[in-house]
Amino acid sequence: MSDLTIRLLATPGAVPLARHAVREHLGRDPDAELCVSELLTNALLHLGEGTPVTLRITGRAARTRVELTDLDPREPVQRQAGNDEDSGRGLALLAAVALRWGVHRDGDGKTVWCELPRESSQSRP
Numbered sequence: 001m002s003d004l005t006i007r008l009l010a011t012p013g014a015v016p017l018a019r020h021a022v023r024e025h026l027g028r029d030p031d032a033e034l035c036v037s038e039l040l041t042n043a044l045l046h047l048g049e050g051t052p053v054t055l056r057i058t059g060r061a062a063r064t065r066v067e068l069t070d071l072d073p074r075e076p077v078q079r080q081a082g083n084d085e086d087s088g089r090g091l092a093l094l095a096a097v098a099l100r101w102g103v104h105r106d107g108d109g110k111t112v113w114c115e116l117p118r119e120s121s122q123s124r125p
Contacts, residue, residue: 004057009050010043010070018055025057031097031116032057032064038094039068039112047072063099064116071109
């Protein structure tokens with residue numbers, strides 16, 4: 001699998017476009033699409049509309065890696081959202097579907113990444 005790199009602005013319209021690009025690149029992979037949606041939505045909500053980001057999808061052996069890089073040094077924090085809250089579940093969803101996830105500092109910014117098993121997500125109907 002070749003790598004996919006997309007530079008875009010975090011906007012509401014970027015989320016479905018990024019999901020479509022991932023679907024075109026990987027085929028049907030609902031876990032990868034969910035991770036892309038959550039990472040982009042987090043950037044939109046916490047960094048602001050129009051924030052430049054870079055989305056990367058790479059394949060290593062039996063894993064797919066999803067990365068979102070931005071120029072904000074603040075690291076995301078996984079929290080427990082209450083039943084009546086509309087947000088706060090993105091990183092919990094990421095942790096639930098990913099083999100592992102984390103944050104890597106890149107100079108002034110950061111990359112939030114997750115790794116997914118290739119076999120499990122591609123074998124679903």
